[in-house]
Amino acid sequence: MSAVRTAEPYNFNPATPPTLRGGTRQVIEPATGETLWSVNLATPADVAAAAQRAEQAQAQWAQVSPREKSEILRRAGNLFSQRHNELALHVARETGGILPKGQHEIREAAVLCHLAASMPLQSQGQVLPSTPGRMSLARRVPRGVVGVISPFNFPVILTLRAVAPALATGNAVIVKPDTRTPVSGGLMIARVLEEAGLPPGLLQVLPGDADVGEALVTDPRVPMIAFTGSPAVGRRIGELAGRHLKKVTLELGGSNSLLILDDADLDVAASNAAWGAYFHQGQICMASNRILVHESMAAEFTKRLVLKARHLPVGNGASGQVALGPLIDARQRDRVHALVQASVAAGAQLEAGGSFDGLFYQPTVLSGVRPGQPVFDEETFGPVANIVTYRSDEEAVALANQHQGSLASAVISRSVGRALAVGRQLKSGMVHINDQTVNDDCVNPFGGPGIAGNGSSVCGPADWEEYTQWQWLTVQDTAPTYPF
Missing domain, CATH: 3.40.605.10 (Aldehyde Dehydrogenase; Chain A, domain 1)
Known part of the structure; x- marks a missing residue:
C-alpha cells in the first residue's frame, strides 16, 4: 500500500x-x-x-x-x-x-x-x-x-x-x-x-x-x-x-413540482420556491421546475417571488458575496434563454429576469405557465421559476403528474395530513412534505420513474x-x- x-x-x-x-x-x-x-x-x-x-x-x-x-x-x-x-x-x-x-x-x-x-x-x-x-x-x-x-x-x-x-x-x-x-x-x-x-x-x-x-x-x-x-x-x-x-x-432528469396548497404561509412558500428554483442557478436535477399555486393566492405569491428574484445578487460565486453564480457555459445559457423566450411566445408572462450578461442569467419568474409550453414540458436546468395555477388539489396532482419522469416533488401546507394525502398521489422518486424539492441525505434511495x-x-x-x-x-x- x-x-x-x-x-x-x-x-x-x-x-x-x-x-x-x-x-x-x-x-x-x-x-x-x-x-x-x-x-x-x-x-x-x-x-x-x-x-x-x-x-x-x-x-x-x-x-x-x-x-x-x-x-x-x-x-x-x-x-x-x-x-x-x-x-x-x-x-x-x-x-x-x-x-x-x-x-x-x-x-x-x-x-x-x-x-x-x-x-x-x-x-x-x-x-x-x-x-x-x-x-x-x-x-x-x-x-x-x-x-x-x-x-x-x-x-x-x-x-x-x-x-x-x-x-x-x-x-x-x-x-x-x-x-x-x-x-x-x-x-x-x-x-x-x-x-x-x-x-x-x-x-x-x-x-x-x-x-x-x-x-x-x-x-x-x-x-x-x-x-x-x-x-x-x-x-x-x-x-x-x-x-x-x-x-x-x-x-x-425530468420535471419536478413544488405544490403550494391554499392554506400555506405565502412567505414560507416563496422562500422554499426561490431556494428550490434558484440554488446553483437551477442547475440541479431536483430543482423546483414547476411551482403549482392555488389560483386564489397566485397573485400574492407571485409578488413575493418576484421581489426575491429581483433582489438576489448575481456574480462571481467564489467571492462569497452573491446568491447566484454563472451558468456553466454559453451553450447552457443559450438553451435556458431559448426555453424562456419560446414559453413567453406561447403565452407565459415574464414577471422578472429573462435576461443575461455573459454567463450570468438573472433569476427569472414566469407566470401563466401551462402544459404545452417548453418550460412546463422540459427540464429548464437554469434559474427559472415557473408558476402554474390550479383550482383544486385534484387538478394540482394531475398537473404535477403530467410529465415523462420526475425525481422529486414537494408539498407545502399547514395541514400535514392533507399534504400527505396529496403527496401519496405524486409520481416521483422522492416526495417531501413541507419542504422544497432539493434534498439529499446520502443514505436515501435516489432516482425516479420514466426519463428520471x-x-x-x-x-x-x-x-x-x-x-x-x-x-x-x-x-x-x-x-x-x-x-x-
Missing part, C-alpha cells in the same frame, strides 16, 4: 496521467473566463489500457482485508474535511457555484467516504437452508470494474457517490468526468484517495468526449456503468449497455445491490456419488 503523504496544497495540473493521447484542453472558470488549468484528454485506446490496468488492480484489491479497505476510505473522508476550504474553493471556481455550494460538496464528500468505509465491515451474505451435511451460502461479490460517467453540476458528489461504494465493495473504478469540470469530477477525488493510501490502478480518471464515454460503455472488461446526466445521453448509454448485457444505473432514470438505484440501501452481485456457494465435506 502507498504511504499517506503529508499535506501540501494540491496542484491539479499534473494530476491527469501524462500518457493520455487525446491532447490537452483548457478548463475555463465560468465566472471570469480565465483558464484554471489544462488537462490531458483520453482516447478510446486509453480506455482499453485503463480497463486492463483496472482489471489487474481489482484482482489484488479483492484480497485486501475489509478493515484495510475501510481504513483507506475513512482516511479519505478525513482528508476531505481537513482540506475543506482549499477544495471547496476549487469546486466553486470550476463549477461557477457560490462558495457555500462548494463547501457543501466537500462536506458531503467526507460523508460519502465515511458511509462507504462502513460497508466492508457489514455482512456480505446469508446462510441459506440446505440439506444436512451441506453449507449453502449466498454471498455478494464485486462486479469487477465499474465505469462512472459524471456531470458538471455537482461533480464531486455525483462522482463520489458511485466511486466510494464501488471501491468499498471490492471493485476498481474508471471515471470519465465532464470535461468542463474534470478536477472536481475526478482528479480531485483521485488525489485525495491516493493520499489516503488507495493502491495504484484502482481509480483512474479519463477526461474525454463522447467517444471516450462510448468506449467505456462498450469495453468488455467493464461490466457496469453508473451514469448521471441528461435523458438523451442516458438513453444512448442504456441502449449500448443493454446491447452488451451490462449492469447500468441511470440517474437522469431506471428507478431509485443510487445511494443508501441500493448500493449493495448496484455494486455487487449474488454468488451461490455450497460446501460439503466430501463429494457425493450420483446414479450416473
